[in-house]
Amino acid sequence: MDGYVLGIDIGTTSVKVCVLSLKENVVVAEQSKDTQSNVPSDQGIDGNKQDVPKIISAINTCVAKFSKDLLQQVIRIGVCGQMHGVLFWHHRCGKAWERIEKDGTLIRYDVKPEQVSNSYTWQDNRCSKEFLNSLPVPDSHLQIHSGFGIATMFWMFRNRPEELEKYDHAGTIQDFTVSMLCDITQHYISEQNASSWGYFDCKKYAWNLELLDAAGFPVKMLPEIKRTGEVAGLLADTWHSIPKGTPIGVAMGDLQCSVLSTIEKEDDAVLNISTSAQIAYVVNQLEEKELMGPPKEKPMIHLPYFDGSYLAVAASLNGGNSLATFVKVLQQWILEFGFSVPQASFRQGMGEAY
Structure with missing residues (x-):
């Protein structure tokens, strides 16, 4: 198959973008940029928030660095x-x-800060064990932890209801990005x-809506679920030379x-070491009792993967979180002294020390 796919990965500290040749199944171009998006939280080191406009800006910067001839041949975006x-x-x-335009041509999309909150990341620790225990028990085989989207929303609903009332949509940073590029509400x-x-009930592919609604949770803010691999929409306009209408x-x-x-093979296991660490392997068939x-x-959890299969994951979050917490404490101290050090400098210094 001719043509190229643009891939965008919005990570915890950086954005990575690549262009993949479908015919040769190889990456032909790639760019990355540190987002430097962390912002101070009113929860101190227990909070972890990021500036959404900075993340979107990093995406635009990366895509703009590719050649126009290459981007004109993109036929899919992931x-x-x-x-x-x-x-x-x-x-x-x-x-x-x-829309930011020049001579009637779209250059990029920019976020309206007054209509978009910060992104509360998976490293946010505002939900104490006592708070989590006060929440309804999920109708799911998966546990709830601090930093999980619905746990954070429950905390906001109970502690900052006036803040949550400003908005009517909720999603991950990648969900927001897709809606923006498709220019859809x-x-x-x-x-x-x-x-x-x-x-989330993996058997029914559905939210625990009745359970959440009974607890007073703002269920209308939850996004509609689509299967992985489905098209969310079409690129609303030509964007950095990528053709309008690209799925x-x-x-x-x-x-x-x-x-x-x-x-590479069905029986491979993958060890990921980054901000956190996981070892994972694919399970094509899972007994129903595992999803109840x-x-x-459990030492291992099963997460939805692709095409109805699951990913068996054993995660050890302590190493990356401990290092991240140490960095955040240092940043907080330096901010209180009236100075600011870019995240990239911290990451480089901590990486060398680690």
Whole structure:
């Protein structure tokens, strides 16, 4: 098959973009950029928020560096990103993004900060164990943890209701990006990202809507679920020379995509070491009892993968989280002294020390 696919990965600290040749199945061009998007949280080191406009700007910067001739041959766009996190937006005063044009031609989309919240990442620890225990038990085999989208929304609903009332949409940063590029007010989420939020029934491919509604949760903010691989919409306009009408898939989870791009044989296992660490392998068939709630403490969890299969994952988050917490404490101290050090400098210094 001729043509190219543009792939966008929105990570915790950086954005990576590549162009894949469908005919040769090789990456022909790639770019990356540190987003430097972390912002101070009113929860101190327990909070972890990121500036959405900076993330979107990093995406635009990366895509703009590819040659126009190459981008004109893109026939599909795929987006994945950091799982578990959540941001909020509304379209009451027009769409939550704006077109930046030059001579009538779209250059990029920019976020309207007054209509979009910060992104609360998977590293957000505002939900204490006591708070999590006060939430309804999910009708799912998957547990709920601090940093998971619905846990964060529950915390906002109970502690900052006036903040949550400003918005009517919720999604991951990658879900927001897909809606923006399609220029649509509908918002979708794949089962991969939905399962990372909690309160998602993998057997029914559905939210625990009745359970959440009974707890007073704002269920109308939840995105509609689409199967991984489905098209979420079409590129609304020519964007950095990529043709208008290019199909864009529903956003995927970065863990699943990292395994998909690494695995070579069906019985391979993949060890990922980055901000967190996981070892994972693909399970084509899973016994129904493994997907039945309520969730139990298990050393391994099963997450939706592709084509109805599951990813068996054993995760060890301590190493990356400990290092990230140490970096955040240092950044907080330096900010209090009136200075600012770019994230890239911290990452480089911490990486050398580590």
